[in-house]
Amino acid sequence: MRVRPYGDRALIVDLDDAGSVVTWAEAVRAASLGGVADVVPAARTVLVVSEDGADVAALATSLRGIEPATAGPGAPTADADEIVVRVRYDGPDLAEVADLTGLGVRGVVAAHTGRPWRVGFGGFAPGFAYLVGGDPRLEVPRRPQARTTVPAGAVGLAGEYSGIYPRTSPGGWQLIGTTDAVLWDLERDPPALLRPGAVVRFVEEQSLEEG
Amino acid sequence: MTALEVVGSGPLALVQDGGRPGWSAIGVGRSGAADRASYRLANRLLANPEGAAAIEVLLGGFEAVARDGDLWVAVTGAPASLTVGSRAADPYAAVALRQGERLRLGTPSAGLRSYVAVRGGVDVPPVLGSRSRDVLAEIGPAPLAAGDRLPVGPTPTAYPHVDAVPATAYDDEVLLRVVRGPRDDWVADADALVSTTWHASANSDRVGMRLDGAAMSLADPRRQLPSEGACRGAIQVPPSGEPVVLLADHPVTGGYPVVGVVVDADVDRAAQVRPGQPLRLRWA
Numbered sequence: 169m170r171v172r173p174y175g176d177r178a179l180i181v182d183l184d185d186a187g188s189v190v191t192w193a194e195a196v197r198a199a200s201l202g203g204v205a206d207v208v209p210a211a212r213t214v215l216v217v218s219e220d221g222a223d224v225a226a227l228a229t230s231l232r233g234i235e236p237a238t239a240g241p242g243a244p245t246a247d248a249d250e251i252v253v254r255v256r257y258d259g260p261d262l263a264e265v266a267d268l269t270g271l272g273v274r275g276v277v278a279a280h281t282g283r284p285w286r287v288g289f290g291g292f293a294p295g296f297a298y299l300v301g302g303d304p305r306l307e308v309p310r311r312p313q314a315r316t317t318v319p320a321g322a323v324g325l326a327g328e329y330s331g332i333y334p335r336t337s338p339g340g341w342q343l344i345g346t347t348d349a350v351l352w353d354l355e356r357d358p359p360a361l362l363r364p365g366a367v368v369r370f371v372e373e374q375s376l377e378e379g
Numbered sequence: 380m381t382a383l384e385v386v387g388s389g390p391l392a393l394v395q396d397g398g399r400p401g402w403s404a405i406g407v408g409r410s411g412a413a414d415r416a417s418y419r420l421a422n423r424l425l426a427n428p429e430g431a432a433a434i435e436v437l438l439g440g441f442e443a444v445a446r447d448g449d450l451w452v453a454v455t456g457a458p459a460s461l462t463v464g465s466r467a468a469d470p471y472a473a474v475a476l477r478q479g480e481r482l483r484l485g486t487p488s489a490g491l492r493s494y495v496a497v498r499g500g501v502d503v504p505p506v507l508g509s510r511s512r513d514v515l516a517e518i519g520p521a522p523l524a525a526g527d528r529l530p531v532g533p534t535p536t537a538y539p540h541v542d543a544v545p546a547t548a549y550d551d552e553v554l555l556r557v558v559r560g561p562r563d564d565w566v567a568d569a570d571a572l573v574s575t576t577w578h579a580s581a582n583s584d585r586v587g588m589r590l591d592g593a594a595m596s597l598a599d600p601r602r603q604l605p606s607e608g609a610c611r612g613a614i615q616v617p618p619s620g621e622p623v624v625l626l627a628d629h630p631v632t633g634g635y636p637v638v639g640v641v642v643d644a645d646v647d648r649a650a651q652v653r654p655g656q657p658l659r660l661r662w663a
Contacts, residue, residue, distance in 0.1 A: 172561055175640030176663075178610045180561050193404070208403040208608030210632045215608025217400075290406035291606065291632030294516045297406075298606070354506060354518065360405035 171231050174215060179228050181214045186288045186300040186328070188236075189214055190365055193289075195236030203227050209289040209364055211298070249366040250284070253332070254373040255323050259343035261311070265325060268308045268342075276344060277372055279303040285330055285368045290360070295334035295352025297362035302330055314340035321347050323370075330370075332362075347373075381448035383497055385527040386481060389440020392523040393585075394501050395494075395627075396432040399509035403608065403631045410513035413585055413627045413650035414492055417456035417547065421496035424453035424473050424544065426537040431500030432510035434523065436493045439486040443495075443529075445476045450531060451498035452476050457490025457651060458546045472543035473498075489549035490651040502532035514585050515628040553658035555624075555645045557614065562604065562636035566616055567596040572639050573660050577622070581654040586630070587615075587623040588649055590658075594620030595638070606632045612641035612649070614660075624649050 169192070174180040183189050193209035196216060203222030208215040216231060218224050257277045266273045285299035292298075310326045315338060318324075322333045324341030333339060334351035351361050362368060385392070395418060398411025412418030412435055422431050434441065439459045454461055454470040461468040462483040468474045470493070476482050487493055503510055503520050512519040523529075563569040571593065580589035595616050609615070613625045615635035624641055626649065641649055642663050652658055 173558070174561055174637070175558055175610065175612055175643065177612075177643045178640075180607065205400040206403045206409065208610075208631060210607045211605030213605075213607045215610065217403075217608075217610050219400075289606070289632060290404055291608075291630060292406065294406045294518060358405065359507070364404045 171228050173224070173228070177224060178215055178217045179224065179231060181216065181231060183212055183214065186211060190286065190288060191236040192234070194365055195234050196231065199230070199234055201227065201230050210291070211289070249363075250369060251361060251366055252369050252371055253347050253349050255280075255345040255347045255370050256373050257345040259323065259345045261342040262344045265306075265308055265342050265344055269305055271305060276306065279306050280330065280344065281370045281372055285370070287362045287364050287366045287368065288329070289364055292331070293334055293337055295360045295362070296331060297360070299330045299362075299368055300328060302328075304328070306330070308342050310340040311342060314338050318343065319346075321349070323347055381450055381499070381531045382446045383443045383450065383501070383529045383531060384446050385443050385523045385525055385529065387440060387442040387525055388523045389436055389438060389484070391437040392441050393435045393512040393514075394432050394503055394510050394520040394523070394529070395435040395512065396510045397430045398511050398627070399507045402507055406631055407507060407516050407518065408513065408629060408631045409611070410509065410511040410516070410519065410628050412494065412511075414456050414494070414647040416647045417492070418494045418496075420544065421453045421455040421494040422500075424455070424471070424539060424541065425451055425496055425498040426535050426539040427496060427498060427500050428535060431496065431532065432503065433494050433496040433501060434529075436484055436495060438491060439484045439493065441484045441493075441495065442481060444481045445478050446528065447478065449478050450476045452482060453496050454484065454493055455496075455547070456493040457487035457549065459487040459493045460485035469543065471546045473539055490547075491653050492651060497531050499532040499534050502530045513628050515630060549651055551656070553648065553652055553656065555649055555658060555660050556642040556663035557639040557660045558642060558663050560614060560637040560639045561607075563638050565598055565602070565604065565636035566638050567598050569638050571595050572614065572622065573662055577658050577660070579652045579654050579656050579658060580621075583654055585626055585628040587625045588652060590622045590624065592621075595622060596620060597636075604634050604636050606634045607637070609633050609637065610640070612643060612646040613637045614639040614641065626650055
């Protein structure tokens with residue numbers, strides 16, 4: 169763990185893996201340090217943004233003193249929320265992912281539903297969550313060309329991540345399925361269905377034709 | 380309830396306040412006024428409480444009428460000429476707007492964004508604790524349009540201490556201080572940031588100011604950076620080599636290396652640079 173300045177108002181903490189990011193970001197929030205405006209977990213880092221007028225050097229010292237419990241993405245804390253997301257595996261890139269991974273279509277579905285994922289971080293759009301800790305055989309590159317329109321509810325894969333598009337947007341992930349889950353709703357408190365640390369289990373929803 | 384009724388929005392007029400910090404983990408950035416100092420000054424001229432919502436007007440053209448009572452307004456930021464009814468008025472001063480009178484902002488002589496504050500604040504419903512429009516996340520009050528009726532909050536108990544303050548000067552020479560970013564080794568030569576005369580691209584907005592100039596070279600174009608958190612003022616260098624200075628509505632996380640970070644106090648100035656205007660960076 170290394171704390172470095174990020175401009176004159178923020179600090180960036182380098183960590184080893186996605187799981188450490190989740191536990192470390194939780195530990196920073198739990199510590200309720202003075203002068204912290206926002207904690208931004210990402211793939212291998214946590215950015216800590218200070219409030220106006222905060223002593224950033226003192227904040228760096230406090231951050232270096234935080235020692236979160238070690239837990240990987242496959243070992244969520246016992247009290248983590250578990251969210252079940254029903255998916256129809258009907259995405260336009262499912263066949264390509266089946267080829268790229270060598271798993272075949274049924275193998276992709278089995279791998280995607282076979283073990284729980286965990287919300288690592290957000291950021292692409294409100295309610296978008298980068299899910300980590302899934303089956304490593306599902307690692308596929310982004311599509312060479314992003315689609316200009318990906319529908320809301322599309323379930324995708326890219327690199328070590330899986331994710332669900334909260335609303336219609338452009339996107340370059342490989343789309344393997346669709347869900348009716350509502351990822352973002354400002355009338356709901358909190359508005360995001362998937363929040364860092366939550367555990368997500370994908371379940372295959374049979375289509376009417378198959379059922 | 381007194382209100383400000385929008386007659387014309389100009390190119391873009393948005394409700395803005397101090398933003399919504401603390402939601403990055405679910406993908407929502409802070410947003411808020413792009414030039415925070417000018418926004419705060421407009422509120423201070425009217426003795427508004429900290430965080431009262433105002434209107435951020437891009438390149439003038441905004442017109443509004445006082446409804447259901449008299450109002451006090453103040454305009455700061457890009458110094459637009461003001462008209463109240465048929466009278467000329469000054470920016471950087473508290474200005475009375477009688478019921479039924481029309482406030483009109485001309486095109487500012489310099490700068491990009493003017494702030495129209497109203498005593499009592501714009502009292503539209505907050506979203507996640509803020510009345511700011513985030514153009515990237517598409518949350519908060521929609522861009523203003525003719526016919527919008529903006530309720531004005533209760534008159535503050537405090538009285539203004541000054542009638543007018545000197546207008547901010549927006550010189551042609553823009554120089555922004557920058558500290559080295561966490562990924563300055565991802566470009567072949569980070570010093571190119573400070574040795575190049577950049578121009579703000581016409582493609583700039585509240586998300587970021589894109590810089591045209593001699594493109595920077597990535598040290599290894601094939602290397603992929605895992606997504607990292609970003610903050611206002613961060614200078615990202617995408618594969619095109621043209622840096623982007625992140626502004627109020629920047630994405631919460633991004634995968635482009637941050638080579639430098641504009642000193643926080645200078646980010647407000649960055650938000651006032653006009654497309655095509657030259658600017659230089661220097662190491663702080």
